[in-house]
Amino acid sequence: MIRPHNNSHRHAICLDGIWQCRADPQEIGQKEKWRDGLSGTLSIAVPGSWNEQLAETGLLNYTGTLWYQRDIFIPGFAHEQELILYFGAADYNAQIFIDGKLAGSSGPQKLPFEMNITKLAAPGQSVNLVIKMDAQLPEHGPMQRVTRDDYVAEKRDRDEYWPAVRFDFFPFGGLNRSVYLCLLPKQRIVEAQIDTGWSDKGGTLLVKTKHTTGKVSCYLDGLPVGEAFASGENFALDLVDVQPWSPEDPKLYDLKLVLKDAHGNALDTVTKKIGFRSVSIQGEQFILNGKPIQLKGFGKHEDTPVSGRGVNLPMLVKDFQLLKWIGANSVRTSHYPYDETFLDMADEQGILVISEIFSINLDFRRTDERDLLAHKQSAEALIARDRSHACVIAWSLSNEPGYLGEAVYTERSAPYWEALFAHVRTIDNSRPLTVANVHFAGLDDPALIHSDFVTINRYFGWYSEPGQLDRAEASLRNIFDELQRRYAKPIFVSEFGADAVAGMHATTDQMWTEEYQADLIARYWKVMEQHPACIGGHVWNFADFRTAQHSRRVVMNHKGVFTRARDPKRAAFTLQELWRDDPSPRRDNKN
Ligand code: GCB
Numbered sequence: 164m165i166r167p168h169n170n171s172h173r174h175a176i177c178l179d180g181i182w183q184c185r186a187d188p189q190e191i192g193q194k195e196k197w198r199d200g201l202s203g204t205l206s207i208a209v210p211g212s213w214n215e216q217l218a219e220t221g222l223l224n225y226t227g228t229l230w231y232q233r234d235i236f237i238p239g240f241a242h243e244q245e246l247i248l249y250f251g252a253a254d255y256n257a258q259i260f261i262d263g264k265l266a267g268s269s270g271p272q273k274l275p276f277e278m279n280i281t282k283l284a285a286p287g288q289s290v291n292l293v294i295k296m297d298a299q300l301p302e303h304g305p306m307q308r309v310t311r312d313d314y315v316a317e318k319r320d321r322d323e324y325w326p327a328v329r330f331d332f333f334p335f336g337g338l339n340r341s342v343y344l345c346l347l348p349k350q351r352i353v354e355a356q357i358d359t360g361w362s363d364k365g366g367t368l369l370v371k372t373k374h375t376t377g378k379v380s381c382y383l384d385g386l387p388v389g390e391a392f393a394s395g396e397n398f399a400l401d402l403v404d405v406q407p408w409s410p411e412d413p414k415l416y417d418l419k420l421v422l423k424d425a426h427g428n429a430l431d432t433v434t435k436k437i438g439f440r441s442v443s444i445q446g447e448q449f450i451l452n453g454k455p456i457q458l459k460g461f462g463k464h465e466d467t468p469v470s471g472r473g474v475n476l477p478m479l480v481k482d483f484q485l486l487k488w489i490g491a492n493s494v495r496t497s498h499y500p501y502d503e504t505f506l507d508m509a510d511e512q513g514i515l516v517i518s519e520i521f522s523i524n525l526d527f528r529r530t531d532e533r534d535l536l537a538h539k540q541s542a543e544a545l546i547a548r549d550r551s552h553a554c555v556i557a558w559s560l561s562n563e564p565g566y567l568g569e570a571v572y573t574e575r576s577a578p579y580w581e582a583l584f585a586h587v588r589t590i591d592n593s594r595p596l597t598v599a600n601v602h603f604a605g606l607d608d609p610a611l612i613h614s615d616f617v618t619i620n621r622y623f624g625w626y627s628e629p630g631q632l633d634r635a636e637a638s639l640r641n642i643f644d645e646l647q648r649r650y651a652k653p654i655f656v657s658e659f660g661a662d663a664v665a666g667m668h669a670t671t672d673q674m675w676t677e678e679y680q681a682d683l684i685a686r687y688w689k690v691m692e693q694h695p696a697c698i699g700g701h702v703w704n705f706a707d708f709r710t711a712q713h714s715r716r717v718v719m720n721h722k723g724v725f726t727r728a729r730d731p732k733r734a735a736f737t738l739q740e741l742w743r744d745d746p747s748p749r750r751d752n753k754n
Pocket residue numbers: 330331332498562563601620658703720722
């Protein structure tokens with residue numbers, strides 16, 4: 164799959180805007196053939212989640228079926244071209260109809276999918292696009308479904324979230340990413356796998372394309388860099404005269420792949436921005452371009468007011484401003500692959516990314532070969548999309564599997580991890596792999612054995628040792644020592660933090676206040692910096708985010724260092740002082 168972009172051979176028409184929709188709580192749409200066209204519709208913005216946009220219509224907690232509709236005009240000049248409909252993602256499942264005919268459906272959740280609609284749409288005319296969406300996860304997958312009935316059956320009524328979820332964020336539904344109609348040449352590059360690296364001698368480039376005919380030539384910043392190669396052939400190149408990509412100097416190059424026929428005529432062009440850098444694990448260190456790196460940053464969410472999980476470009480730009488302002492160098496895309504624009508920004512601004520598969524609280528009481536297969540497919544799709552991004556330094560295969568303590572079901576979890584890690588290493592062995600371990604899964608969690616660096620989420624001073632920062636500090640030190648003794652690998656704290664309701668203050672250590680959050684973070688950071696095996700940490704979370712309803716959440720998870728509107732809490736200034744080298748960096752006004 165090649166991401167939509169425009170050049171002399173490719174034409175991508177963005178279909179974002181106001182669409183029409185109709186909720187289908189009774190599931191009558193199928194029978195009544197809504198695929199032929201919807202009536203009684205409401206306006207809805209794409210990209211965007213339906214929940215907050217249409218809260219007043221009663222859709223805030225709605226996770227059922229909802230149908231989307233809009234017309235697409237197929238340009239008259241598309242006669243000689245193939246028509247591809249591309250979706251950045253659909254949360255969580257979609258069936259696509261063109262003039263009532265099934266055109267295709269979505270694949271692994273939170274990742275792009277596309278379909279060829281050439282036979283369904285005539286140039287110079289409009290077609291009716293109808294999408295049947297539902298926000299229910301499949302029962303099996305890397306991210307398994309949980310329903311209200313499961314809570315009842317398992318006598319875990321006290322754990323119930325509304326809407327029912329297995330994770331601590333809101334299950335926003337809808338077309339949350341951009342949709343494109345692409346007009347592509349018939350003879351074209353269908354897939355392009357691009358890997359870059361860096362060594363003492365310079366950059367390395369490995370390109371492998373699938374194309375329908377001819378040969379592909381490769382250009383870097385407009386200059387030819389290699390022979391033409393056939394479909395499926397590996398094209399490997401050492402590039403002496405390039406600079407490395409790094410957080411301090413995120414140098415990017417324009418890669419151009421040109422498909423040519425036997426006479427040298429250009430048939431198709433694919434362009435991408437690439438950077439050259441290397442990552443590896445050596446002993447207890449994470450190495451970037453030959454030097455150890457300390458990770459300072461956040462776990463984030465795609466979550467903003469009203470847009471929900473929908474792409475919100477002004478907020479994306481703002482978030483990168485704030486990451487730089489605070490002195491962060493890295494982010495984990497907790498707990499799912501983010502829209503690819505996020506990675507473009509990270510490439511450009513030198514923010515390191517740990518890219519995570521949509522897999523949370525995997526329940527080993529329920530796993531079988533269907534979950535493993537879907538997990539492998541999600542990994543394949545994620546790596547296919549993201550492998551060319553210089554910013555991506557590691558893959559996180561899952562967040563907090565064995566959440567209910569069922570890592571003790573090792574007869575299931577041990578072979579599961581062994582198979583998954585082995586599979587992912589066959590797809591990309593250039594980046595370290597990890598899994599974020601939860602306290603309840605214990606330190607014997609077989610996922611830790613296979614991880615290249617040990618990743619832990621820990622809430623000493625919050626979910627345990629509440630309000631007691633001395634005890635929290637001691638617990639953190641102890642766990643670092645224990646992990647170092649057992650695994651002798653780098654240790655990364657992918658989550659730590661405390662909820663703070665903006666505006667709550669106290670002169671003593673009081674949970675939920677801005678001071679407690681700031682102090683907890685500062686004390687963790689001191690322990691993390693002092694420990695030789697710790698390679699850094701990510702505060703949970705960058706900003707407050709909406710959760711499903713539960714007695715322990717005040718509409719939102721308030722562990723953000725910024726509010727949901729991105730106003731700083733006290734901890735933001737504490738972190739700025741810890742992370743930035745320049746004295747008194749607080750005032751950045753240029754006027
Ligand atoms: C975790 C989860 C994260 C939650 C967080 C919390 O361990 O990974 O999704 O939001 O704890 O605040 O409880």
